[in-house]
Amino acid sequence: QVQLVESGGGLVQAGGSLRLSCAASGSIFSINGMGWYRQAPGKQRDVVAVITSGGTTNYADSVKGRFTISRDNAKNTVYLQMNSLKPEDTAVYYCNAAGVLSTSRVTIQSIWGQGTQVTVSS
Secondary structure (H helix, E strand, O other): OOOEEEEEOEEEEOOOOOOEEEEEEEOOOOOEEEEEOOOOOOOOOEEEEEEEEOOOOOHHHOOOOEEEEEEHHHHHHHEEOOOOHHHHHEEEEEEEEEEEOOOOOOEEEEEEEOOOEEEEEO
């Protein structure tokens, strides 16, 4: 059983910063990609940033230069440092792990966290 637990969301004023964390736990041998997605009310879930096990990153245009994704492979944890936050960043942020290989060599294609609310006030 593998699960993702997010933390770090909250309420912040525009221009402020937040750091999200997502820890994967369970019988994990390795994780290929990890990433952050967000979903605002009435909108679809969109990718924010993703990172491979080798450290290659990719960002949505709307967050480039403001958000930084990183990961600690030894801890199976991914982070999202969010700076210069804007009201339009308000959403539920979800962590995703893709290509999870368990210790029993079973591959799980995709796992989602429960989501953490980020609210940016103007």
